[in-house]
Amino acid sequence: MSAPRGSRRRPARRPRMRRHRTRRRADMPLLGGARPPIAALLALLLAVAGLTALVLGDRDGGAADAAVLASQQHVAEDGALALRASLDESITDLERAAAQFGGAAAAEPDVVLDRLGRIYNKWRGTAVVDPDGGTLLAARGENIPLATVLKGRDVLGPRLVRLPSGETRMLVVTALRAGDRTRLLVASGSLNVPGISAGEDRSLLVVDSAGTVLASDGPSVARTAWAKKARRTAAADSAKTPEPGGHPGAGGHLVGQGRDGARFAVGYAAAGRAPGETSAAGTLGLSVITAVEITEDPSAVRTQTFGLAAAGILLVLALVVGWVLLRTVQRPLLRLYLESRRLARGDLDRPVPSFPGREAARTGAALESLRRQLLGGRPTRAGRARGGFGTRGTVAVCAVLLLAWAAPLLFLVNRAGTTVSVPQQLVEDQRRRTDTAADRVRKALNEGWADVASAAQAVAGHQQDDAGAVLEKTLREHSRYRSVYVVGKDGTVLARAGATPRHPEGRAPHPDSVVQLNTSGKEPAVAAYAAVPGDSGRAVVGEYDPQFLVSMVTRPGLGHVWLVDKGRRIVAADRAHGFRAFAPLPGRHLQDLALTTSGAGAKSSGTAVLHRSGGTPDIAAAAAFTGGGAVKDLGWQVVSSQPASWLDLPEYTAQRRTMLAGLLGVTAAVACLGWLHIVVVQPLRSLAARAEALAAGDRRTVLFPQHHDEVGAVVRNLELIRQELVRQRQERNR
Template sequence: MPLLGGIRPPIALLCVLVLALAGLTAKVLGPDAEPVVPKAVLSSQQHFAQDGAIALRASIDERVTDLERTATALNAGSGADPERVLSDLGKAYQKWTGTTVLDLESGEVLAARGERIPLAWLDKDVLTGDEALTPRMVRLETGDVRLMTMAVLEGKGETQQLLIASNSLAVPSINLGPFRSMAVVARGGEVLATAGFEQSEALNSDAEREELTFLQKQMTRLSDRAAEETEQNPLSVREPGSGGYPGVSGTLLGDGYNGRVATAGYASLAAADPEDGESVAAGLGLTVVAMLPVVQQHATTVDSRQLYGLLAAGALVLLGLLAVAVLWVTVQRPLLALFLESRRLARGDLIRPVTVPRWGEAARIGSALERTRGQLGGVSAPDSAGDARRRRFRGGGRGPLALTAVLLLLWCVPVGLLLNRTDGTVSIPAAMVNDQRDRTDLVADRVRRALNEAQADVLSISRLIDVDDPGATETLLKDALREHTRYQALYVVGEDGNVVARAGGDPHAWSEEERTLVRVSGKGEKKPVVQTGAPVPKHKGTTLVGEVRVEFLNSLLKRPGLGEVRIVNADARTLAASDGFLAFEGLPNDALPDLVRAGNVQVGAGPVENGLLIRDRGAVTVAAAAPFTGGGIASDLGWTVVSWQNADRFEITAYEREDRAVLAGLLGLALIVVCLGWIHLVVVRPLRALAADAENLADGDLKTVHYPRYQDEVGAVVRSLELIRQQLQARRQNQARRPAEPRLDAGGR
């Protein structure tokens, strides 16, 4: 018999797969040590660090781009007074801690605003080296670190001036929650800035102060480890094609203290989108570390659900052996017996009667073989007995397959649908709810800053517009639109409401009756229209309007591990979303609008506890809302960022066991389909056709040639049946020839 044909291979494969699935079930559903910290909490810290790194990267790149763009615009003119340059820069952008203009030839400070900028770090390499005018990190006398950004200005005449702006490297100023902290780390592990510890310095008890000291030491140690990890090449630490965060990110576990474990996520600064091109911030070698102490888990007893896993594995072995026994008794043994009997008849052994199986196609074939044995010259039973036996054993080989499938389904269905069901009773770690809230707050801060930046860009461009020269104005708008990817259109609206100059898409109406400089319209359209405006100096009633792309806002909301994120107005109507949405549509859950209203009411009244769990029909949803706060024109819009996700997406042990149980049930179904389908296609269907051919042969059909389709047991019986047909045909020809010979002899005499 061939190795891959016949009845033996699928039954053997069924045995192997049943044992393998039982072992896998015992492994993934049986007793296992609980992790010290849930994987979901660690993943959340990694995502938190990624969000912080993206926000810091965007902030640094925007400041560098704004300074360079301002210098380019000023150089296009006839030169401006240094004092006026810094004054206009401060009015358009409130983002630098200090600005200075100095003469490059003499080194004299021509103008200064804000924090005093030290100049000892300026040398020839900074100005003319291979990395000339590259942003530099400088430590002040106070110990704080500032990022120095530079741009060359063309002064009056042939003189050149250097514009220097300094800003801090602090992480976004958001509500980090109790004992959560973030840090900006340089190459080598030096901590440049921290946030979060200052919120805990007002602790009164000695135990709390000791824990704060412990966490500060942990932050220093984990920052060193994070800096070492981020020295790797991002392409080497990710699997090819895996996507995800473009930089290096991961998680770290620190030491324990009073039942808590310091968990940290880290992420290097990297461009958030390949379309962003070169990123100055990504080349600074900075890393953001987010740390949170969580309660350490102690699994002292074995969960009953883990015992269910061992019982399920044992039950699968028993049912699998029973299923194999059914197939062996009802399919394999009768088929092998037919193979031996047919080969015996084909060889001419007609003395012993054929052993006829008790039922199914094998009984029909055995009965037909017995009748052909009688036709070949052996002693046979009467035909009526054969017909009765054929009618008696009309049942087929599909019955054993159905019985085997039922036996295995008795295991697959309960395991896949009933075992380890959570039914909304899983305890969600408080850290997950806090992380959802804090990450939502971080996204809200990023969107608010982006809108403030958009309005500041429009204000800066408006100072360069000459309404009396529409051609030059339109060229300026086209250049600005090409540089600012956040806009879909820029246009100048005159006092009468008509568009004076434009670039980009079709403009929308802008009314001077409204006093707000950031507006939303477009109800009834496919997507909202977000406009930001700035009055053009020296031209009363003339406004430069920029329409912010909704796709740009959507891109700010897409963060892994945060679920679905939306920006809603004060009426809880959608303005932007991480997934598809309809303009100004409502939120899908009734509890979410209440969460938005509660967050708006609590703004300015202390800490906003705007995260909650929603339990509905066994499903658990973690939701959070973060209203725009923190200053700038966007904080007055009344907008809120809302996020929610199903808790079953978290890497929590209970949900993982439920998923593994479902997977085990699906693997059992696949086992049934593969093995029993194999037997049906290779054995049962050919056996049914063979039974019909054998009965036709026994009934006297000697013309039909029988040829095997497969080289297996069924094929061997078909070959024997063909040999028997040939023998019967030869016997009939001999019988027809014998009576004719005496008649010829009589006629001859």
């Protein structure tokens, strides 16, 4: 039927979308999505570039002295530890000897000093004094200033005394109590640095808390300006509380300037005590100073040009990666949001343009299909991929570019190699410190034998049934033993305290000495034998705890340390690396060095070599037990190995800093690009699939955003479009 005349035909009405109540939520957030990871990546890469240019700058010549300075501090710490241990042992030995001579009846003073001299020969002079009138009852050795001994109320304990000759002595005063009578047992000892050889090139000083030089060895440097500064610094630092787990006392190093431009590496350490540690010598305020002239010219490592070039390349890569991510990830995502919002608001006049990138192109094609459906078209299934490079591939390419910059820094560039320059002074210090460690173990074993000999004296004065009490007391007072026992002449254990004895059953006791009882097994067995006086055949045996030997060879800054026996089998090793008992030394060069050191004609102060075969050079040293005493037949030695990479050398410093720059670059790239992949790439791929399903006619699946970001905003707009399509279908059905 035709329309009435005069009437106008109305144009077709464009579908108008109903405004949804949640339209405000469809606005894109200012934060979240692609912007934070891209911005963080650019900021971190710029920071890494600046740090690379900064840390890889040229190192001046002073950097070459860092390892030598640290080595001098370790030498001083070894000397301070040896000094404190020697003084503490002397104090403890005198107190224990005085306790043994106490009883119901007072022993004659001459008898006391004679028996004391037969066991211990460490004191320069000993005396027994009557405290009431100050009368000297007996004396041995050098004269002791009795006026100093009786001065003050608290006369017991150690003190430092300066003799008229200028020498310094440590006086130890303890009480001899017998019945109701009390006398004073006094001993004087020298102050020196045991275990460190000074030689012609090294100076050693022992100073008190006021900086006064008490003892010295080597070339005289006490009057130089830098030595006075070191004394003041050491005296000031001696009152500081040591750090837990480190040297039991403050320590440090400095560079001294001498005449004619000579430079000296100075190390100092206080012979103090750690918190909670008992040490009588640690309260004397003593410090050890060591100084050696730096004869080698330090060389600077030139890395400024390389650092600037690496920083410039990273800066260019950061700009390129940022531009690529903005053009291929962030900008298409923003355009998708704008187009989806336009369609959700009912603006259907313009078609949806094409997008670069596979996921953005798929989503854009789906939006165009949805626009046609909103205009009355039918659902159509869009074809896959419409070409283009995916966002996952784009992020992977950016990661490859950044890793290509960081990987050479981590694994290839600025490698120190085997030709690294190691100062000869470090080799010499390794030898000295190894010799100090050997001397320390030797003295500790000899002191242990002296304690066992003192226990044998006490056992001789008691009945057979009372020997167990003496052994229990000895074991309680000495932590170096695992067991103490009495062995008869037929090898029978008559009394014991502690762990099970490992003396061979049926074998007579060894002569007075320190003996290695086994050469195989899980645990080394080392014992000190001391015959009981006046009783032929019986002997007191003190078996050393293996952990005591481990503690003797554990020193910071010395590297791997092993205590080996006459057959060059490992008896103990430092705590940091562990050991398998009686295993051979790891490395042919260490075995050859130990063989050379223990052979005839070997140096008494040890041997050290710089071993360069293999990947990293290392400084190896060995020192055999020298001197007499109960350990003279053991034939043990200490072997150490310090990898050069552990030292603060310029080449290794440059290598570590280069690796740090590469590691920071890898961290920034992996963290930010991984963040971008999680919050943008994966949700964008899911968005493309959901948009295509909606364009293909899926009206039942509710589209719910997972995050409040760009992708979430597009999903919300798609949900509004789905609701409008459902409403249109319902109107058509009605």
